[in-house]
Amino acid sequence: MTGTTDDVEIVDVRRTHRWRGVLAVALGAVGIGVLFRRPSLLLVATVGVVFAAYPWLSSRPEPAIEIDRRLDDRNPSHGQQVGVTTTVRNVGDRRLFDLRLVDGVPAALSVVDGSPRHGTALGPGESATFSYRIAARQGRHDFGAATAVVRDPSGAHEVEARIAGDTVLRCTSGDAEAPLRGQPTDAVGELAVDRGGTGIEFSRVRAYQRGDPVRRIDWRRYARSGDLTTIQFREERMASVVVLVDARESAYRARDGEPHGAAYSVAVARELLDDLLETRNRFGLAAVGRESCWAAPGASGRHREECERLLDSHVAFAASPPESCPPLDEQLATLRARLGDQDQVLLCSPLCDDGIAAARRLDAAGHAVSVVSVDVTAGGTPGTRLAALERDARVRRLRNAGVPVVDWQPGDPIAPADGASGVVRS
Amino acid sequence: MTASTAADRPSDAEGPTELGGSGPGRASESVGELEPTTLDDDPTVVSAALSIAVAMGTMLVIGDGVLPGLAVAAVGLAVVAGGREVRGRGHRHTGRGVVAVGGICLLAAVWVTLGGATPGQLVRLLPGAVGVVALGWGLVSGSDHVRGLLVAGAAGVLLSVFVTGTFRAVGFGSLAVATAGTVVAWDLGARATELGAQLGRGAETRRVELVAAGTTAAVAALAVLVAHVVRGLSTSALSRESLVVSFLALVLLLAALRR
Numbered sequence: 001m002t003g004t005t006d007d008v009e010i011v012d013v014r015r016t017h018r019w020r021g022v023l024a025v026a027l028g029a030v031g032i033g034v035l036f037r038r039p040s041l042l043l044v045a046t047v048g049v050v051f052a053a054y055p056w057l058s059s060r061p062e063p064a065i066e067i068d069r070r071l072d073d074r075n076p077s078h079g080q081q082v083g084v085t086t087t088v089r090n091v092g093d094r095r096l097f098d099l100r101l102v103d104g105v106p107a108a109l110s111v112v113d114g115s116p117r118h119g120t121a122l123g124p125g126e127s128a129t130f131s132y133r134i135a136a137r138q139g140r141h142d143f144g145a146a147t148a149v150v151r152d153p154s155g156a157h158e159v160e161a162r163i164a165g166d167t168v169l170r171c172t173s174g175d176a177e178a179p180l181r182g183q184p185t186d187a188v189g190e191l192a193v194d195r196g197g198t199g200i201e202f203s204r205v206r207a208y209q210r211g212d213p214v215r216r217i218d219w220r221r222y223a224r225s226g227d228l229t230t231i232q233f234r235e236e237r238m239a240s241v242v243v244l245v246d247a248r249e250s251a252y253r254a255r256d257g258e259p260h261g262a263a264y265s266v267a268v269a270r271e272l273l274d275d276l277l278e279t280r281n282r283f284g285l286a287a288v289g290r291e292s293c294w295a296a297p298g299a300s301g302r303h304r305e306e307c308e309r310l311l312d313s314h315v316a317f318a319a320s321p322p323e324s325c326p327p328l329d330e331q332l333a334t335l336r337a338r339l340g341d342q343d344q345v346l347l348c349s350p351l352c353d354d355g356i357a358a359a360r361r362l363d364a365a366g367h368a369v370s371v372v373s374v375d376v377t378a379g380g381t382p383g384t385r386l387a388a389l390e391r392d393a394r395v396r397r398l399r400n401a402g403v404p405v406v407d408w409q410p411g412d413p414i415a416p417a418d419g420a421s422g423v424v425r426s
Numbered sequence: 427m428t429a430s431t432a433a434d435r436p437s438d439a440e441g442p443t444e445l446g447g448s449g450p451g452r453a454s455e456s457v458g459e460l461e462p463t464t465l466d467d468d469p470t471v472v473s474a475a476l477s478i479a480v481a482m483g484t485m486l487v488i489g490d491g492v493l494p495g496l497a498v499a500a501v502g503l504a505v506v507a508g509g510r511e512v513r514g515r516g517h518r519h520t521g522r523g524v525v526a527v528g529g530i531c532l533l534a535a536v537w538v539t540l541g542g543a544t545p546g547q548l549v550r551l552l553p554g555a556v557g558v559v560a561l562g563w564g565l566v567s568g569s570d571h572v573r574g575l576l577v578a579g580a581a582g583v584l585l586s587v588f589v590t591g592t593f594r595a596v597g598f599g600s601l602a603v604a605t606a607g608t609v610v611a612w613d614l615g616a617r618a619t620e621l622g623a624q625l626g627r628g629a630e631t632r633r634v635e636l637v638a639a640g641t642t643a644a645v646a647a648l649a650v651l652v653a654h655v656v657r658g659l660s661t662s663a664l665s666r667e668s669l670v671v672s673f674l675a676l677v678l679l680l681a682a683l684r685r
Contacts, residue, residue, distance in 0.1 A: 018616060021577070022609060025584060026677050029605070032588045040598040041591040043657045045673060047605045050649035052680050097641065098634050100624055119621055119631035121638075130630055149624065153641040155617070 007164040008065055009145070014158050016151075022051045055156030063150040063159055064092030069103070069143060069167045076136040076171050078411030081112055084134060086146070088118070089127035096122045098151035104144030106169065107319040108259035109134045136171045137259045138410045139267030140312070143167035176271035178281075179406050179416035180239050181344055181368035205229050240282040240297045240342050243269045244335065245317065246349030246356055247289030248328065252321035253352050253387075255378045261350030262289075264374040264410055266317050268348045271414055272372075273311070277304055284343065288331045288356075290322030291315050294338060328355050336365060344368040350376045351394045352387070360401050371398060371405040372414060466514065466627040469572060472635040473618030474565040477611050478503060481558050484583055484607035487600050488590040489551050495539025496558070502531025503562045510568050525567065532559045550589050557582020565615055572619050580612035602653040606646035613642045 026048030033041030065088055072083040086103050090096050103116035114132030122128060145162040205218060208228035218229045247262045254260035259267075269285065276283040277299060284297035285307050293316040295307050311317060325331075339345070344367055349356045351373045363369040373395065377388035395405045408414055482496045506528030513521025539555045540548055561579025564572040587604045590596055596604075617638050621631050 023677065023681055025605065025609060028584070029588060029591075030674060030677065032592060036592045038592055038594070040594075040601055040657075041588060042673065043598065043653055044587075044591065044601050044605050045677070046653040046656045047602055047609070047646075047649040049673075049676060049680065050652050051606075051609050051645065052677075054645050097637055100621070100634070102625070115626060115628035115630070117625040117629035119625050119629060119634040121634050128633070153638070154645075155613075155620075155638070 007145075008063060008148075009162045009164065010063075010159060011147075011162055012158075012160040013060065014160075016156055016158050018155050019052060019055050022048055024048075026052060055152075055154045058152040058154050058156070060157040061096060061150045061152050061159055062092060062094065063096065063099070063148055063161050064090065065096075065099070065148055065150075065161070065163055066091045067101075067146055067163045067165055069165055071167065071169060074169060076169070078136060078138045078171055078173060080136045080171075081133045082136050082169065083131055084116070085129060085131040086116075086118075087127050087129045088120070088122070088146075088148075090122035090124055093124050095124060096150055097153040098155065100149040100151075102147045103132075104146045104165065105134060106141035106143055108139065108263045109137060109141055109169075110257050134169075135257075136169060137263075138171050138173060139259065139263055140270060141169045141171070142312075143169070171267075172271055173411060173413045176268075176275045176414040177416060178241065178272050178275050178279075178346060178414075179370045179372065179404055180241065180281075180346075181370055181404065204232050206232060238281055239276075239344060240284070240340065241272075241276055242284035242286050242297060242335075242339060242343050242345050243272050244345050244347045244359070245269050245285075245287045245289075245293075246347065247287050247316050247322070248325050248353075248355070249321050250353040250355070251289075251350050253350060253376050255376055258376070258410075260321075261352060261374055261376040262317065262321075263319070264376070265348035265350065265372075266311055267410075268372050268374065268408065268414060270308070270311055272346060272348075273304065273307055275414075283307060285310055286335055286338070287314070287316040288325070288328060288335075289316040290318075290325050292326075292331060292334060293317075294335075296338070297340070297343060328358060332358055332362065336362060336367075339367055341366070344370070347371045348374075350374050351391050351398075352376070354394065360398065360403060363401070363403055369403050371403060372408050373405055374408050374410060467623050468510070468568045468627050469565045469615070469618035469622040470625075470627060470631050470635060471618075472632055473614045473621065473639065476635075476639050477565060477614035477618060478558075478562045480607050480614060481561050481579065481583055481611035484587070484604045484611060485551070485554050485558055487604045487607065488587055488596055489539075489547075489554065492539050492551060492555070495535050495555065498538050499532055499535035499559060499562065502528045502535055503566050504528075505531055506563070507566045510566070529563075532563060535559065546593060546595075550593060550595060551586060553582040553589070554586025557584075557586065561611065561615060565618060573616075576612060576615045576619065580608055580615070583611065584608045598657060599650075599654070602650045606649050609649075610642050610646045614639055 026045040029041050029045035029048060033039065033045065068087040068089070070085045073080070076082050084103070088099070088101055099120050099122055101118045105111060105116050112133050112135045114130070116132050118128065118130040120128040143165055145164045148161045148163060150159045150161065151157065205221075206229065208217060208230050212230040216230050218231050221227060221229050245262070245265045247265070251262040251265065252260040273283050273285075280299070282297035282299045283303070285293065285295040287293035293310060293314045295303070295310055339362075345359070345362050347356070347359050347369060349371065351371070359369055359371070375391070377391050378384050379388065395407055398405050404416070406414065406416065482500070485492050485496060506525050509521050509524030509528055512524055536555045536559055540552060543551060557579040559579075560575045560582060563569065564575025564579060569575060584605070587601065587608060590604075591601045617635065621635065625631055
């Protein structure tokens with residue numbers, strides 16, 4: 001990315017008053033000099049006065065800075081270390097005596113080597129480069145604006161600026177495959193349903209019934225044994241899937257140094273969006289959290305852009321946990337009212353509390369529910385071990401209730417738990 | 427399970443910032459407890475070392491026979507810095523022990539400086555000796571009170587300079603240089619602290635530190651030069667009283683301008 005000077009936004013201009021105390025040096029010298037009649041001390045006060053006048057000699061700096069940020073790898077795999085090299089250039093015609101820069105490292109990623117901060121002095125046209133390494137985590141990570149603090153030589157004037165950029169790091173696990181259940185729509189698609197029918201994939205052979213098309217009769221078997229049988233094929237139907245992201249406070253749990261569950265759930269939703277639309281299904285987006293988020297299922301390119309925009313910037317998916325959320329029951333009731341009859345729900349949640357198990361009610365209400373649950377529990381302290389056990393129990397309860405759960409570890413491809421995607425378990 | 431029973435904390439992406447405002451840049455480091463190597467907010471090394479060296483140089487200018495004491499102080503500060511380093515690498519108790527040894531060295535330095543001093547020297551050099559130790563301890567030990575120690579240390583050295591001027595122990599030139607040196611020592615120490623807090627020791631800051639030291643040194647040289655010029659004027663054209671009055675007027679004018 002290259003930020004031009006147009007991207008420099010002055011955030012704050014302030015005086016530091018750091019030389020305020022130096023007048024005391026002058027006054028002290030004068031006081032002692034007068035008291036003890038020492039002319040040399042009186043004259044020494046001149047030194048203090050010159051320093052006191054120093055801030056007046058230099059003026060407010062005007063930062064004209066350009067930033068260029070390069071990544072070793074824009075599409076790293078989960079856990080891979082990515083080198084970031086940032087070059088800052090003074091594109092103004094005045095010298096910058098004191099430039100302090102903090103690069104806009106993505107909120108969910110941590111720096112593992114080097115420092116994203118740099119202090120330098122730059123003449124007109126000069127540039128400085130610094131580099132550091134970050135550990136990639138699954139999801140899309142936007143670099144924020146870099147913060148620059150520029151001071152005049154005396155340090156009395158300080159200008160804080162933000163230099164915008166648009167570096168993005170995308171980390172995906174590879175081929176995601178949505179764990180769908182058989183709630184087909186009437187439209188033809190890629191969801192294979194176990195209802196034997198008129199598709200192209202062989203399903204089974206059954207005894208001939210009156211009215212079966214003649215060309216479906218298994219004539220070879222008839223020649224061999226004399227039984228009249230009919231070959232059936234799988235029907236393929238389009239699925240309409242609403243991906244529901246759990247972004248309530250409890251979903252913002254994290255392992256040390258890792259992104260939190262909500263960030264991973266958004267990453268999962270993003271990969272499912274790609275997978276579902278590429279396999280000609282309909283994708284809808286919903287969230288429970290501080291604010292409701294809703295995009296009705298659709299399949300158009302425009303719809304895809306809209307969903308990506310929501311995942312990038314909707315307030316429900318913010319990086320910091322919500323202060324408070326509306327009651328979950330209310331949010332789920334609203335969601336139920338919005339869901340179409342043929343919509344199935346794919347819940348992305350770290351399953352950190354029992355509340356979300358209420359999603360089973362959606363299942364009971366006729367919307368097939370599946371769950372992709374990122375594991376953000378860790379061993380270590382008794383508290384974290386307890387949290388892990390409780391999550392395991394939740395996963396088991398959901399599975400016992402007939403809700404398929406993908407227990408997903410970041411870095412693994414997202415795939416149906418039993419490897420049999422899209423087939424109705426009836 | 428309720429949220430409170432789980433010990434794994436919700437990851438708080440927004441963290442406090444040193445530069446003011448919030449930005450994802452720093453946010454990642456607020457996960458900083460996990461990456462203690464990336465944000466060490468001790469004062470930066472170059473400016474801190476220069477600050478201590480200039481403060482010691484100031485004492486050398488105004489005091490005779492302070493060199494052994496300063497040498498011991500330098501060793502003590504080096505030991506304290508080493509102890510901090512050891513502590514930073516996870517050897518808490520060893521590090522603390524080494525820092526304590528360094529602290530004892532610093533006390534010894536004050537004793538070496540003042541041990542054989544005459545009462546006059548004691549009055550002249552005590553504030554400065556304590557001041558250098560306070561300034562050095564503040565910058566090296568990773569103390570939370572680094573700003574206070576810095577101001578107190580510089581004030582101690584300055585007091586020594588003024589008392590020395592009162593005793594007429596050194597010439598005008600040395601006095602002017604020592605006063606300017608004290609201000610430079612404070613400025614460098616303050617920059618080391620600010621840079622350490624904003625960027626951390628892990629960041630590359632040498633260039634900005636050296637440029638800042640150079641400009642401050644140039645201003646100090648200018649200040650000493652101006653003091654000599656004013657002295658030349660006072661002995662030739664102006665009476666001492668008129669000089670004092672005009673000088674006070676100048677100081678008050680500057681003070682008024684700052685409001």
